[in-house]
Amino acid sequence: MSGAGAGAGRRTAAVLVACAAVTLLVAWYAGSRFAPSAVAPAPGSVRLGPEGGEDVATYLARLPATLPPDGVRAPALVQLDAEAVPPDALAAVAGTTVLTAVFRVPLPRVQTALRFVVLEPGVPVAAALDNARVRAEREAATDASHLTGRARAVAATEAAALGRPDCRCVVALVVDGDRAGLDAVARRTPVRAVEAAPPGTTDAELALSPLLPEQTARADPPPDDGPVPPAS
Numbered sequence: 394m395s396g397a398g399a400g401a402g403r404r405t406a407a408v409l410v411a412c413a414a415v416t417l418l419v420a421w422y423a424g425s426r427f428a429p430s431a432v433a434p435a436p437g438s439v440r441l442g443p444e445g446g447e448d449v450a451t452y453l454a455r456l457p458a459t460l461p462p463d464g465v466r467a468p469a470l471v472q473l474d475a476e477a478v479p480p481d482a483l484a485a486v487a488g489t490t491v492l493t494a495v496f497r498v499p500l501p502r503v504q505t506a507l508r509f510v511v512l513e514p515g516v517p518v519a520a521a522l523d524n525a526r527v528r529a530e531r532e533a534a535t536d537a538s539h540l541t542g543r544a545r546a547v548a549a550t551e552a553a554a555l556g557r558p559d560c561r562c563v564v565a566l567v568v569d570g571d572r573a574g575l576d577a578v579a580r581r582t583p584v585r586a587v588e589a590a591p592p593g594t595t596d597a598e599l600a601l602s603p604l605l606p607e608q609t610a611r612a613d614p615p616p617d618d619g620p621v622p623p624a625s
Contacts, residue, residue: 439590441470441567442602443612449604452586452612459589463572468492468596469589471578472565472603475499479522482563485583489570491518492596495603496529497564498554502619505551507564508532509601523558530555546621553624565603567596 443452461467471486476499483491496508510525512518533552537545554560570578579587586604607615 437598437600439594439598440600440602441588441590442472443604443608445602445612447612449608449610449612452604456586456588460575460587461572461589461592465592466569466571467575467589467592468567468569468594468599469575469578469587470565470567470601470603471584472586472588473563473583473606474585475583475606476561476564477583478559478561479526479563480519481583482566483518483522485581486566486568486570486578488574488577489568491522491566491568493567493601494522494525494529494563495565495567495601496526496555496562497605498533498551498560498562499606500547500550500619500622502616503547503621504615504617505547506533506536507601507603508555511596522563526555526558526560526562529562543621546624549624550622564605565601567599567601 443449460469469489471489473482473485476497477485482494491512493509493511496510498505508529510528512521512525516524530552533548533555537548537552540548555562568575568578575587575589578584585606590599604612605615
């Protein structure tokens with residue numbers, strides 16, 4: 394290569410290096426300028442509900458300590474002693490703000506899905522809970538449309554049950570309340586357990602695993618060896 398050609402090549406290389414340096418500098422500035430000041434909490438990092446296989450009495454005994462201080466609000470998982478019709482479930486959590494409904498169709502010795510549905514904001518709570526039930530029904534129907542065998546039969550039966558407004562299928566609710574409100578909820582007859590998350594916990598941070606009515610000794614999976622009732 395001639396001297397002139399070599400010089401041109403060196404100038405081109407220098408320009409490319411300079412461009413790359415500018416690009417990296419701009420990228421670093423943009424990242425430092427707009428990066429969040431703290432790492433966002435991981436989704437599902439705050440568990441509400443017993444650990445798998447946990448002794449139920451031990452779980453229930455530790456729940457009062459989770460309630461927030463006086464005057465402080467926090468999200469909490471309200472777990473019922475049996476699946477309830479929507480009006481009874483709402484009556485159990487009166488004085489709090491309902492955020493999410495947990496639906497489950499109880500079938501003897503048949504495992505059914507827990508369906509978590511966030512309630513619509515700005516809608517009267519009774520209507521919002523009924524709309525959530527309809528969304529749970531559609532979810533079960535969608536499952537039935539692409540599953541096969543026993544799983545399909547279970548989902549179809551769930552969809553049929555959830556399609557009835559008087560379905561006894563609310564097993565838990567996530568609410569927002571202060572200490573006095575959550576204490577009042579915990580004393581009501583249909584409520585089995587109230588576990589609060591730390592104040593300031595967001596919906597995205599919650600991992601929900603409610604205690605099931607038939608889990609009386611340990612939080613083990615319920616049996617799944619019974620016949621599936623036909624959808625009706």
